Amino acid sequence: MLYAVIESGGKQYKAVEGSAIEIDLLPDEVGKKKAFDKVLLLVDDGNVQVGTPYLNGISVDGTVVEHFKGPKLTIFKYRAKERYRRKTGHRQKYTRVMVDTINFPGKVAKPAAEAVKPVEKKTEPAKKAAANAKKPAATKKPAAVKKSAAKK
Numbered sequence: 001m002l003y004a005v006i007e008s009g010g011k012q013y014k015a016v017e018g019s020a021i022e023i024d025l026l027p028d029e030v031g032k033k034k035a036f037d038k039v040l041l042l043v044d045d046g047n048v049q050v051g052t053p054y055l056n057g058i059s060v061d062g063t064v065v066e067h068f069k070g071p072k073l074t075i076f077k078y079r080a081k082e083r084y085r086r087k088t089g090h091r092q093k094y095t096r097v098m099v100d101t102i103n104f105p106g107k108v109a110k111p112a113a114e115a116v117k118p119v120e121k122k123t124e125p126a127k128k129a130a131a132n133a134k135k136p137a138a139t140k141k142p143a144a145v146k147k148s149a150a151k152k
Contacts, residue, residue, distance in 0.1 A: 004102050005041040006060050012040060015060045015099045025093040028064050034097060036060040042104060058104040062097040069093055 003016045009024040015036070028034055039058045042049040049055055069091040077086040 002044050002102060004039050004043070004058070004060050006036045007038040007040055007054075008036060015062075015102065017099055017102055020065060020096050020098050021062075022094050022096050024095070025067065026064065026095045026097075028095075030064050030066055032064050033100075034062050034064055036062065042102070044104075044107075055104075058102075060099060061101045061103065062099045065096045065098050067093065067095050 001016075003014055005012055006015050007013075008026075011024065013021045013023055015021055026034065037054075037059050039055045039060060040051050040053065042055060042058055049058075070093075072089055072091050074087065074089045078084065
């Protein structure tokens with residue numbers, strides 16, 4: 001598995017090719033390409049490279065997909081027995097970036113699209129198909145009518 005740990009805005013994010021990461025708001029427009037050069041760690045099928053603090057010659061390329069707001073956070077300050085209450089809240093702004101490629105020296109190019117064979121369904125023999133067919137609902141016999149005891 002190929003992934004990298006990048007730094008953006010003082011925070012670290014795990015970037016995997018073909019997946020999206022949600023990072024703090026970037027000033028870039030939607031649809032623009034973004035290159036992240038601050039790569040802290042690179043893992044390529046068991047080969048681990050750790051930077052001190054960053055790796056040279058390695059970058060992560062991505063595309064800005066959207067800007068959005070996170071969930072609303074409520075901040076409530078309270079001091080007991082003092083009638084002190086302050087309620088505020090905010091929604092943090094984020095940017096969703098689709099990770100396109102992780103570029104590093106010695107990267108093996110993978111085929112763009114391998115031919116995938118469609119899976120063929122095996123058909124059941126006629127006997128099994130007939131046995132699995134819905135059976136008509138059984139008809140119920142009318143319940144016997146109880147005779148009430150005659151009073152004398």
